[in-house]
Amino acid sequence: MATDTTDHPAIRRNESWLYDTRFGAILRRAILAVTGVLLGIFLLFPLYWMVATALKTTAEIQQIPPTVFPVDPSLEGFVSVIESSLQTSGLDSFVEGLLGIDISSAIDINIIGNIYNSLFVAVGAGLIAVLFGSVAAYVLSRREFWGKNGIMSLLLASLMFPGTAIMVPEWELFAALNLFNSRLGLIMLYGAMTAPFVVWLMKGFFDDFPTSIIDAAKVDQCTPYETFRYILVPMARNSLIASFIFAFLLAWNELVFALTLLDQSQFTVPPGLLTFVQGFNTQWNVVAAASILISIPVLIGLAYIQRYFVQGLTGGAVKG
Amino acid sequence: MSYADTAQASVDRVIERVPPRLRVYLPLVPVMSLVGVFILYPIAQAIYSSFFDKSLLDPAGAEFVGLENYQEIVSDPDIHEVIWNTFVWVSVGSIASILIGFVIGWLLYEKIPYVSVASAIVLIPWVLPRVVGASIWKFMFGGSQGIINELLVQLGAIDQYIVMLGSTDLSLYPPIVGMIWRLAPLFALLTLTSLQGVPDKLYEAARMDGATPYEQFRYITLPMLKYPLAIGFLLMLIYNIRNFSMVWVMTTGGPGVSSSTLPVMIYRTAFVDFQVGLASALSMLLFAVLLVFSYYYIKVYNRIRGGF
Numbered sequence: 001m002a003t004d005t006t007d008h009p010a011i012r013r014n015e016s017w018l019y020d021t022r023f024g025a026i027l028r029r030a031i032l033a034v035t036g037v038l039l040g041i042f043l044l045f046p047l048y049w050m051v052a053t054a055l056k057t058t059a060e061i062q063q064i065p066p067t068v069f070p071v072d073p074s075l076e077g078f079v080s081v082i083e084s085s086l087q088t089s090g091l092d093s094f095v096e097g098l099l100g101i102d103i104s105s106a107i108d109i110n111i112i113g114n115i116y117n118s119l120f121v122a123v124g125a126g127l128i129a130v131l132f133g134s135v136a137a138y139v140l141s142r143r144e145f146w147g148k149n150g151i152m153s154l155l156l157a158s159l160m161f162p163g164t165a166i167m168v169p170e171w172e173l174f175a176a177l178n179l180f181n182s183r184l185g186l187i188m189l190y191g192a193m194t195a196p197f198v199v200w201l202m203k204g205f206f207d208d209f210p211t212s213i214i215d216a217a218k219v220d221q222c223t224p225y226e227t228f229r230y231i232l233v234p235m236a237r238n239s240l241i242a243s244f245i246f247a248f249l250l251a252w253n254e255l256v257f258a259l260t261l262l263d264q265s266q267f268t269v270p271p272g273l274l275t276f277v278q279g280f281n282t283q284w285n286v287v288a289a290a291s292i293l294i295s296i297p298v299l300i301g302l303a304y305i306q307r308y309f310v311q312g313l314t315g316g317a318v319k320g
Numbered sequence: 321m322s323y324a325d326t327a328q329a330s331v332d333r334v335i336e337r338v339p340p341r342l343r344v345y346l347p348l349v350p351v352m353s354l355v356g357v358f359i360l361y362p363i364a365q366a367i368y369s370s371f372f373d374k375s376l377l378d379p380a381g382a383e384f385v386g387l388e389n390y391q392e393i394v395s396d397p398d399i400h401e402v403i404w405n406t407f408v409w410v411s412v413g414s415i416a417s418i419l420i421g422f423v424i425g426w427l428l429y430e431k432i433p434y435v436s437v438a439s440a441i442v443l444i445p446w447v448l449p450r451v452v453g454a455s456i457w458k459f460m461f462g463g464s465q466g467i468i469n470e471l472l473v474q475l476g477a478i479d480q481y482i483v484m485l486g487s488t489d490l491s492l493y494p495p496i497v498g499m500i501w502r503l504a505p506l507f508a509l510l511t512l513t514s515l516q517g518v519p520d521k522l523y524e525a526a527r528m529d530g531a532t533p534y535e536q537f538r539y540i541t542l543p544m545l546k547y548p549l550a551i552g553f554l555l556m557l558i559y560n561i562r563n564f565s566m567v568w569v570m571t572t573g574g575p576g577v578s579s580s581t582l583p584v585m586i587y588r589t590a591f592v593d594f595q596v597g598l599a600s601a602l603s604m605l606l607f608a609v610l611l612v613f614s615y616y617y618i619k620v621y622n623r624i625r626g627g628f
Binding site for chain 2: 032035036039042043044046047049050053061062063064065066068128131132133135136138139140143145151153154155156157158160161163164165166167168169170171172173175188189191192193195196199249252253255256260269270271273274277278284287288291294295298299301302303306309310314318
């Protein structure tokens, strides 16, 4: 059989009337286009609606039927988010004096304070997960030892469990350890939730790493630690950054534990937004504006980790 | 000697104390202790608590009640409704996410221009903070200003705005729609990646042997996609059954328990009704299902990667 795999005009991907007759081709494209547009609307309209809502005034939000395009685009929602954050965190008089403006907010939402708490927790959890996870991944990838399969299975299973399944005992644990309402406790918990994930992602990287380079390091009398530190870590930079972003995003998005293990003063972004959404007389343009603000870090992160996405989600089982 | 050298030397001294045979386990200690304390221990604790009548407000005054909490699961009609809701959630949510996700993945594969940009956009619903996505859907379904009511009126499906999130009959479904919106992109990307992973060579060879398009799909595409899509299927089940935020943000599980799933019921039992024992017994139910899913996940994983 020919080993030439380059495209040959005589060999097409498919041979079927859907491809080979004119009517078939038009029909096929029409079906693709209609399904594509419908599914596109399903996926993207909610995102558009968030942006459109954020740009409406409080009066326009209450119109029935709702307006599809903001009639009078305004940044009122964003201003409210910032003003109420300043007021709730007690910085209002400082900024009033600084800028000579008057801040009085009728709502009670401290998104900027929540963002600060979230950043603190998410960066901490990400660092713990990457540090602990990558070291473990290296050993699990390079060495054979008793109990390895058990540990790997345990780590994979522990990825499936956290969240809702253990919220009650986690609360009891935090109460017993006196970690309730402490960011350090949450950092360790998120670290524990994401470290197995990092182990899986990094193990995939180390598994595919050429043995010859490691052998060369051995010839040059590097200890295993030196090989890890001076050869693997620099070459794994991208995977390590991706791992960090994965861990960061999990901590940034996590609701259940943040809601049950913190109180209002230490709330991260998800429970912070939640209390406002479930509050009495929700102002949706403010919610939408806050939603956009807290989604920005996520979208930046997505751009970087897209390449690792499938690999990460499936524990390295499926590679992009 | 620099600080780093001193630190290195003291680390070396610690390592030397460990028998050489066990040194390989040292790098695993940090991860395993974190996971042990924060994930495995709580699971054990939940098993223990499920045999007690325990209040969240007075954990010390717990009283051993044997299987009473489990008996309550068997006899309480509210919990029956919750279990049925969870079943509907997981089956409808997973099947719809898989079908829609597969079609989106296939469309992306069909030579869409700028496929990496397109797939990044498709992924946005999945990566947005869950509370954000759920809030958008709450606003769209909810209240008197909901756009979905307006859309249904315009399409002629209903005459006037109806209450969806606050209705005992309907409230289960809006969060499922939101969840499909969140999960379908994930399955789409998995489909796309798997399709791209099928080598063109295989199709060419099959065509040279005279395989029809159907045969190519049946004997090449499908077998090559089998395990990746099995992983995707299990992920859909796991994410659906674990989901808390979509329901809690949109309906808080109400009215009554009409839109509650198992995780929401656990939360309500423990943190609204303060019944830790019953909530732990409900957690056991969730564990059991997740354990089965995880077992198959690990099995499929080993099939793909050929062992750890």
